[in-house]
Amino acid sequence: MDKGYFNLVDFRANGVPYQLFVRNADTLLHILREELGLMSVKPGCENGDCGSCTVLMDNVPVNACHMLAVEADSHHITTIEGLEDTKLQEAFIANHALQCGYCTPGFILNAHALLSHHPDADEQKINEWLESNICRCTGYQEIKEAIQTVQKELEGNG
Amino acid sequence: MISFDFLYFRPKSVHEALQIYQDLSHEGLQAVFYNGGTEIISRARAGEVQPDAVIDMKGIADCQGYRDEAEWITIGAAVTLSNITDEINCFPLMQRIAKEIATRNARNKISIAGNVLSSLNYREALLPFLLTDSVAVVAGPAGIKEENTAALFANGSRLEPGKLLVQFKTEKERAGANYFFKKKTKQSAVNYPIATLCAMKREGKITAGFSGICTFPFKDAKIDRILNDHALTISARAEEAIAHLPEKMVNDFHASAGYRHFVLEQLLIEMLEHFEEVS
Amino acid sequence: MTERPLSVVGHFVTRVDGYDKAYGRTKYTADVSLPETLHVQMLTSPYAHAKINHIDTSRIWDVQGVRAVVTGNDFPIRVGPLVADRMPLAVDKVRYYGEPVALVIANKPHQAKAACNKIKVSYEQLPVINSPQEAMQNESVLIHEQLNDYKLQVEGICAVPNTNIANHTKIRKGDMEKGWKNSDKIVEAEFSFSPSDHAALETRAVRAEILPDGRVMIYTSSQGPFYVKKLLSQFLKIDEGKISVQTSMLGGAFGGKGCVQLEFLAYLASKAVGGKMVRLVNSREQDMVTSPVHIGLHAKVKLGADSAGKLQAASYEFLFDGGAYSDMGAGISKAGAVDCTGPYKIDNVHCDSYCMYTNHPYATSFRGFGHPEQAFAMERTMDMLAKELAMDPLELRMINAIKPGDTTPTQVHLNASNLGDLPSCLRKLKTLTDYKETKSKITKEGKIRTIGISAFWKTSSTPPNATAGVILTFNTDGSINLNCGAVELGQGSKTVLAQILAERLQMDMKKINVTFEVSTEYDPHQWKTVASSTTYLAGRAVLAAADDIIRQLKQIGSVALRCSPDDLNVGQRLIYLKDSPEYNMKIKDVVVAYKYPNGNSVGGLVIGKGSHVVRHLTPLDPHTGFGKPGPQWTVGAQAVETEYDPKTHAYRIIKAATVLDAGKVINPALAIGQMRGGMYLGLSWASRESFSFDEQAIVCNPSFRSYDVMRIQDHPDYLVDFVETPLVDGPYGARGIGEYGVIGMAGALANSLSQASSCNINQLPIIPETIWKLTKGDKQ
Numbered sequence A: 001m002d003k004g005y006f007n008l009v010d011f012r013a014n015g016v017p018y019q020l021f022v023r024n025a026d027t028l029l030h031i032l033r034e035e036l037g038l039m040s041v042k043p044g045c046e047n048g049d050c051g052s053c054t055v056l057m058d059n060v061p062v063n064a065c066h067m068l069a070v071e072a073d074s075h076h077i078t079t080i081e082g083l084e085d086t087k088l089q090e091a092f093i094a095n096h097a098l099q100c101g102y103c104t105p106g107f108i109l110n111a112h113a114l115l116s117h118h119p120d121a122d123e124q125k126i127n128e129w130l131e132s133n134i135c136r137c138t139g140y141q142e143i144k145e146a147i148q149t150v151q152k153e154l155e156g157n158g
Numbered sequence B: 001m002i003s004f005d006f007l008y009f010r011p012k013s014v015h016e017a018l019q020i021y022q023d024l025s026h027e028g029l030q031a032v033f034y035n036g037g038t039e040i041i042s043r044a045r046a047g048e049v050q051p052d053a054v055i056d057m058k059g060i061a062d063c064q065g066y067r068d069e070a071e072w073i074t075i076g077a078a079v080t081l082s083n084i085t086d087e088i089n090c091f092p093l094m095q096r097i098a099k100e101i102a103t104r105n106a107r108n109k110i111s112i113a114g115n116v117l118s119s120l121n122y123r124e125a126l127l128p129f130l131l132t133d134s135v136a137v138v139a140g141p142a143g144i145k146e147e148n149t150a151a152l153f154a155n156g157s158r159l160e161p162g163k164l165l166v167q168f169k170t171e172k173e174r175a176g177a178n179y180f181f182k183k184k185t186k187q188s189a190v191n192y193p194i195a196t197l198c199a200m201k202r203e204g205k206i207t208a209g210f211s212g213i214c215t216f217p218f219k220d221a222k223i224d225r226i227l228n229d230h231a232l233t234i235s236a237r238a239e240e241a242i243a244h245l246p247e248k249m250v251n252d253f254h255a256s257a258g259y260r261h262f263v264l265e266q267l268l269i270e271m272l273e274h275f276e277e278v279s
Numbered sequence C: 001m002t003e004r005p006l007s008v009v010g011h012f013v014t015r016v017d018g019y020d021k022a023y024g025r026t027k028y029t030a031d032v033s034l035p036e037t038l039h040v041q042m043l044t045s046p047y048a049h050a051k052i053n054h055i056d057t058s059r060i061w062d063v064q065g066v067r068a069v070v071t072g073n074d075f076p077i078r079v080g081p082l083v084a085d086r087m088p089l090a091v092d093k094v095r096y097y098g099e100p101v102a103l104v105i106a107n108k109p110h111q112a113k114a115a116c117n118k119i120k121v122s123y124e125q126l127p128v129i130n131s132p133q134e135a136m137q138n139e140s141v142l143i144h145e146q147l148n149d150y151k152l153q154v155e156g157i158c159a160v161p162n163t164n165i166a167n168h169t170k171i172r173k174g175d176m177e178k179g180w181k182n183s184d185k186i187v188e189a190e191f192s193f194s195p196s197d198h199a200a201l202e203t204r205a206v207r208a209e210i211l212p213d214g215r216v217m218i219y220t221s222s223q224g225p226f227y228v229k230k231l232l233s234q235f236l237k238i239d240e241g242k243i244s245v246q247t248s249m250l251g252g253a254f255g256g257k258g259c260v261q262l263e264f265l266a267y268l269a270s271k272a273v274g275g276k277m278v279r280l281v282n283s284r285e286q287d288m289v290t291s292p293v294h295i296g297l298h299a300k301v302k303l304g305a306d307s308a309g310k311l312q313a314a315s316y317e318f319l320f321d322g323g324a325y326s327d328m329g330a331g332i333s334k335a336g337a338v339d340c341t342g343p344y345k346i347d348n349v350h351c352d353s354y355c356m357y358t359n360h361p362y363a364t365s366f367r368g369f370g371h372p373e374q375a376f377a378m379e380r381t382m383d384m385l386a387k388e389l390a391m392d393p394l395e396l397r398m399i400n401a402i403k404p405g406d407t408t409p410t411q412v413h414l415n416a417s418n419l420g421d422l423p424s425c426l427r428k429l430k431t432l433t434d435y436k437e438t439k440s441k442i443t444k445e446g447k448i449r450t451i452g453i454s455a456f457w458k459t460s461s462t463p464p465n466a467t468a469g470v471i472l473t474f475n476t477d478g479s480i481n482l483n484c485g486a487v488e489l490g491q492g493s494k495t496v497l498a499q500i501l502a503e504r505l506q507m508d509m510k511k512i513n514v515t516f517e518v519s520t521e522y523d524p525h526q527w528k529t530v531a532s533s534t535t536y537l538a539g540r541a542v543l544a545a546a547d548d549i550i551r552q553l554k555q556i557g558s559v560a561l562r563c564s565p566d567d568l569n570v571g572q573r574l575i576y577l578k579d580s581p582e583y584n585m586k587i588k589d590v591v592v593a594y595k596y597p598n599g600n601s602v603g604g605l606v607i608g609k610g611s612h613v614v615r616h617l618t619p620l621d622p623h624t625g626f627g628k629p630g631p632q633w634t635v636g637a638q639a640v641e642t643e644y645d646p647k648t649h650a651y652r653i654i655k656a657a658t659v660l661d662a663g664k665v666i667n668p669a670l671a672i673g674q675m676r677g678g679m680y681l682g683l684s685w686a687s688r689e690s691f692s693f694d695e696q697a698i699v700c701n702p703s704f705r706s707y708d709v710m711r712i713q714d715h716p717d718y719l720v721d722f723v724e725t726p727l728v729d730g731p732y733g734a735r736g737i738g739e740y741g742v743i744g745m746a747g748a749l750a751n752s753l754s755q756a757s758s759c760n761i762n763q764l765p766i767i768p769e770t771i772w773k774l775t776k777g778d779k780q
């Protein structure tokens, strides 16, 4: 029986394999920031309420604050540092869908996962996914417009 | 940030999970079963719980996935609420309820067992199991047992320490029954319910489940009898049902008892009218 | 300068910080993590009012990694911006739920937290003051027994000893008796709302270290790094020059990051560990209640008008819920008073505005600084008056709209430049929202659609010597670096300032590099980044610095091109002869000394400097309020359309509109974004944000789980338009706009829903239960 308060986790972050010895009680948020230096993953509440710590686990958005780092074992974690698609980033800039920028990585990651699962998401679907994320600066409409711009572009290309 | 340390285990089988639990108990250590962890992490951060060990159930095959068989649907205890909304189409009431709990990000982690056994008053995902008389597969030191959810979780009870939920089994025909569902919050959709009402109608009989009204989710035979009493008008049935709640209406900062009464009465009437129209 | 069409100002320009933010590369204060840093955790009070009998810290040493502990007695000095009334760590008693009581410093954050849990504090509960009315009425419970001995930090604050009054502002204008006599209709109403929170997504964070030679280094998420320096210097008795404050980008602020709180704590923590670098980051719960909040209010308003609807008299009593310490609350109560009438001409005005001490978390500035609060009460009363007069609410506002030639409550004379044009805003609002006098529409589903409107104004209550400065340096390629003390909170200031510079120098935006971080070590002094004052103050400083550059470039150019400086122009990265531009030289060849073909050099580095200070402000007369509180007023009009379900009292916000007299819109996209964001914040506040207190004044909902905020599915359609009446001394005519979208939202929302529900909704937040309670009376 393992009696230690630490465990080895073996996972990928943005494609890079890591083997880390982590404290069982540490959240994935903590490890990504303090051990891996992935500071784009933002703490906003550490209670699963605000979505600013959103990361993708095997392309599914989860709140990194509501997950132990040990649970990431053998999974793929993506943060915005690892997001290759830049359409969303450009659209957020062009649509003024960011002001202070603190919520932005979370929104973009969530939107990215949404569009990869549901490229033709309607407004209801967008709401369903992105209600996970709080923004205090914009009016949200800009964010929705940014996503819809990308959808149109994708449609145009496909 | 969680200030204390705990041991972490990821058993591969129910048997192993129980064994770990017992071994720890013998050493005087308190373990908790861990699924989505969304509640355990929050409560540990707030200092409300301080387990010595967590036993992560997600590696146990029996607790994972769902099976759609001839007469039964089996839902693993570790299945997430998002899995349910995305996949379990033969249980539409469950899908609806799951979709209105927390946020999508959270639902990607919240497990059905974690919600049913949550320390909060709400435990909304229990309601569809109550209404369908589903079976809970519970494992404990004495082995694996199938128990009726209504009896097992009556009056807000949860599992005895050391027992764990493996699966839920629901009769397919019941799962597909005609349903009504509405959740009312203080204001934003993402919040705890001040009143959740769901109901199903099978063989001409309505059965209703409630959350947010009392300190636990429930269905109640007496209330069901009232709701089906066609001698009474719809609004009389609603009034009467409210008069027979198993507990005083909750009165807290989310909503006053008076307002909850108002909301619930409207929900009951809406539900009764809905079924009246359908039939 | 000769007139030429503007090429950058007034145009769509992408944010200079857009890429960093969209790619997650912006570093906020807590994103810097240095290995040797020690971590601080706060122990906070579980009671709202209690005597501290004893603090036992002996057991913290059981926890591994603990380095030091600090309690109130280690620094029993009262601090504060207006009234020095708050010890950084409570001494003898706690006055609000969440008040910091002790700090533990440890190697790891979780160790510090574990150690905090081991501190035993023995408290003795005291009776609580749970509302500003109670604070006024209940004189047996004093929150600050020694108020009399407290040091007042600024002129014009009137704290009343042996009461719970932290500040009392009086406005006496005209002749009230005459005013009421001339009134055919009089309406009176009371308004109230609890404190709420800014809830910026980035929680407040700070790092601090004390270097061996005594220099104090502070890295903080503050809207006022220079202000932090000033207060630390004053209360810690350290020379200002020995304190360095650095601020990176802020993850939202909304006024809440102007307060100097955590900086004191981090300093004390660092001192306790021999000056080592320490880091203190608020949890969300601490950020909501331990750090300062958005003020609450109880107000009484009485308005009188003649039969034609002309306002004759107005009286106000504001009891602001400043919480346990006055911080900026005492300034907010004054700001609410000086603009109490809203943008209407009223000759007879009486106002008593109080900042009350209560046992609630203490308040600091919130976007709008007293105005969203005052406007809610005033704009609701205007609608009630319109109803009494059987007059259209928009019409009532139109005929009373304040105009050049009128005076403000503190009797400042207004002109077109310092006021702006409210009637035009109202007219545009009418078109924008398709406003009809037949107000409500009933939908097929039986829901009621209504539009509520509001008008607002605001002057920026800056201190009479508020300043900003700018320094411009060049790179050898001729591109320019803009250094200024304005903090980027998300509002886009850095972009707007770069635009002003690009315009003045006729330069491509791409050639302007803005430093995002602010350091009190190398940036010129700036008061604070608050009060919508940055575009005006720092914008003027940019213009002054640009002119300084142009003068220098022409000077050197005149030597090199053998002409008089007056013959030259600067633009497109060239210095050229006005009448024959083909005679020119590149700016890049001049900025690090011009080299003649023979190798000799003239000139030196070209460095531009500029500054601006607000002028002619005067303190208010304590008896009448007479005085000039701010340099200019910005006006505007807003509307909210709702769809209300009379059966359930639930509603949806369909549209929200703002028409603002911006003076000059420097960046349309940013300005629209500011308006939308402001409307969102105002609507979220008015429709759901509020702290719930139990009888013991404990906050029941200090987290996003139960502190409701608007999410993506709740947003209305936003409509935004501008009027441009130039502010004569504003940069390119621009006025401050940052705060304005918020101000009228609560009033407009409440007006819309009051019409729809046929009851007077005079309290916030407007949740279905609020309306249910009000309508219940009718039905029973």
Ligand SMILES: Cc1cc2nc3c(=O)[nH]c(=O)nc-3n(C[C@H](O)[C@H](O)[C@H](O)COP(=O)(O)OP(=O)(O)OC[C@H]3O[C@@H](n4cnc5c(N)ncnc54)[C@H](O)[C@@H]3O)c2cc1C
Residues within 6 Å of the ligand: A047, A048, A049, B032, B033, B034, B035, B036, B037, B038, B039, B040, B041, B057, B077, B078, B100, B101, B102, B103, B106, B109, B110, B111, B112, B113, B114, B115, B116, B117, B118, B119, B120, B122, B123, B124, B125, B159, B163, B164, B165, B166, B190, B191, B192, B193, C705
């Ligand atoms: C933003 C947000 C909003 C929310 N809103 C709602 C809401 O509206 N309605 C509502 O009902 N809930 C709501 N919740 C609470 C949510 O229900 C709980 O966080 C969640 O149900 C816990 O599930 P989990 O799988 O994460 O459980 P865990 O945290 O893993 O466990 C919760 C409890 O269940 C026990 N447990 C878990 N699995 C087993 C098992 N197999 N056998 C025995 N015991 C087990 C654990 O020991 C623990 O006591 C919300 C949560 C969030 C984050």
Ligand code: FES
Residues within 6 Å of the ligand: A042, A043, A044, A045, A046, A047, A048, A049, A050, A051, A052, A053, A054, A063, A064, A065, A066
């Ligand atoms: S920080 Fe994780 S959801 Fe808010």
Ligand code: FES
Residues within 6 Å of the ligand: A097, A098, A099, A100, A101, A102, A103, A104, A134, A135, A136, A137, A138, C201, C251, C252, C490
């Ligand atoms: S841009 Fe500031 S929180 Fe969204």
